[in-house]
Amino acid sequence: MNFTITSPRQILVGGGVVARIAETLATFGLSRPLVVSDPFMVSSGLIQRCLEPLAKAGIRHSVFSDTVPEPVDTVVAAGVAVTKGGDFDCLIGFGGGSPIDTAKAMAILAAGGGAMADYKVPHQADLAALPVIAIPTTAGTGTEVTRFTVITDTARDEKMLIAGLAALPLAALVDYELTFSVPPRTTADTGVDSFTHALEAFVSRRANPYSDSQALAAMRLIGAHLRRVYREPKNAAAREAMMLGATLAGLAFSNSSVALVHGMSRPIGAHFHVPHGLSNAMLLPAVTRYGLAHAQARYAEAARVAGFAAAGDSDEVAAEKLAAGLVTLNADLDVPGPRQYGIDEATWNAKLDLMATQALASGSPGNNPRVPEAGEIVTLYREVWASGRNAA
Structure with missing residues (x-):
């Protein structure tokens, strides 16, 4: 039997592990993150669970919070523009599956250019411009540890499965305490x-x-x-x-x-x-x-x-x-x-x-x-x- 096993290089699991985000960045020699999230994470203040440890460690960071439920290619393209306009060395996907999937797609599109439709299966998306660190706030998609992202092609109303090593996060912080407020x-x-x-x-x-x-x-x-x-x-x-x-x-x-x-x-x-x-x-x-x-x-x-x-x-x-x-x-x-x-x-x-x-x-x-x-x-x-x- 032949099969391949893939997983993030590091998975931190437990209550409160989100506070170790700065430590995680340091483990991999990263120091200039763009945090990819959504409007609710910002308005609710939950994103501060990620941003405060970064600020405390003196890590300069920015936030892209324009992601939408069920990620779309237009938002991914806007995120890539933000990525290219800054001096970032990694992406942190913070939120439910949509921000994390968006961050993955941003890393893929920033590396290869073109349109997201160019990367849908059977294409293998193995090249990423930046590593992604995933911090899920729902117990559901599992995208924090997968080699997949799903992005909607808005022109065709088609949800595209995109697969490859470029969609696999470098690390994941799996903190159940972030899910207490999920409705x-x-x-x-x-x-x-x-x-x-x-x-x-x-x-x-x-x-x-x-x-x-x-x-x-x-x-x-x-x-x-x-x-x-x-x-x-x-x-x-x-x-x-x-x-x-x-x-x-x-x-x-x-x-x-x-x-x-x-x-x-x-x-x-x-x-x-x-x-x-x-x-x-x-x-x-x-x-x-x-x-x-x-x-x-x-x-x-x-x-x-x-x-x-x-x-x-x-x-x-x-x-x-x-x-x-x-x-x-x-x-x-x-x-x-x-x-x-x-x-x-x-x-x-x-x-x-x-x-x-x-x-x-x-x-x-x-x-x-x-x-x-x-x-x-x-x-x-x-x-x-x-x-x-x-x-x-």
């Missing part, structure tokens, strides 16, 4: 996103022993704590477990792959501006059931580890409990369907063929245990719409 809806959606990363990595056709170990550990943590952290947002133990689970899930899919859920999720985000974690949550039950029989033993093991099934359940029973349990999980987390989210049915139906084409073009569906054709993806989109009609 319940975001907590739920990013939590399901993390579980999806781990599950898809585990059932992927590209799974390997390393990714399996990370995926199983992630599903064990997330399965035990997701409902609790949704109900008890100040529960420190639950927040800590979810943050670690998200990072482990990121390591899992970065060294394996995501699959059909993510392939179908990106077009929903691009066309209807649904947050990435939420669109994954909408899709996960139906897509899991679609592939169930094609990787029954794997789905069954996932069900047992995550607490959906008992240790003694047969593979058939355990896999079925996973499929049913994901429906219940969405109900417990008040996950809306596309209609409940406010998407117009006629517009949804008019986009189905295009979304199916874009999903296939991303390459992710090819990693699924059951590889779909475009017509099957359209059927799944219709099923997701119908299954959400009576959602809470």
Whole structure:
């Protein structure tokens, strides 16, 4: 068996580790960071958790906070202009997945020029102009440890998967204390996103022993704590477990792959501006059931580890409990369907063929245990719409 393992050179994990950002920079001989964040991190004051240690250490820094939810190529280009206008030697992505993904894309575009569309898969983006240090403030995307970034091409309404070593952060500071103020809806959606990363990595056709170990550990943590952290947002133990689970899930899919859920999720985000974690949550039950029989033993093991099934359940029973349990999980987390989210049915139906084409073009569906054709993806989109009609 041949496989490659990639991860940041350093990952700091624990409550309060954000205070070690200056120390982290010094470890790698860096001293002139551009902090990439978003307007809420600035207005809420949370960004000071990163900036104050820098100021205390006498490290000159600037902030680019114009990132938007679901990163877009125009903002990346604006960030590159800021990068080139200053004497920076690294980028610090501080915030949810969007600022970190934007920082990664800025590093890639600044190195190679052109347009972000030039770097989408199957292109391998391995050259970065600046190293990225990632500090996530949500327990969800895992982007702090992955070799991927996802950027929307605004001209085509297409979410582009960009992959390569240039998207892999140099270091990550994983501090669960930064997640205490995350609202319940975001907590739920990013939590399901993390579980999806781990599950898809585990059932992927590209799974390997390393990714399996990370995926199983992630599903064990997330399965035990997701409902609790949704109900008890100040529960420190639950927040800590979810943050670690998200990072482990990121390591899992970065060294394996995501699959059909993510392939179908990106077009929903691009066309209807649904947050990435939420669109994954909408899709996960139906897509899991679609592939169930094609990787029954794997789905069954996932069900047992995550607490959906008992240790003694047969593979058939355990896999079925996973499929049913994901429906219940969405109900417990008040996950809306596309209609409940406010998407117009006629517009949804008019986009189905295009979304199916874009999903296939991303390459992710090819990693699924059951590889779909475009017509099957359209059927799944219709099923997701119908299954959400009576959602809470």
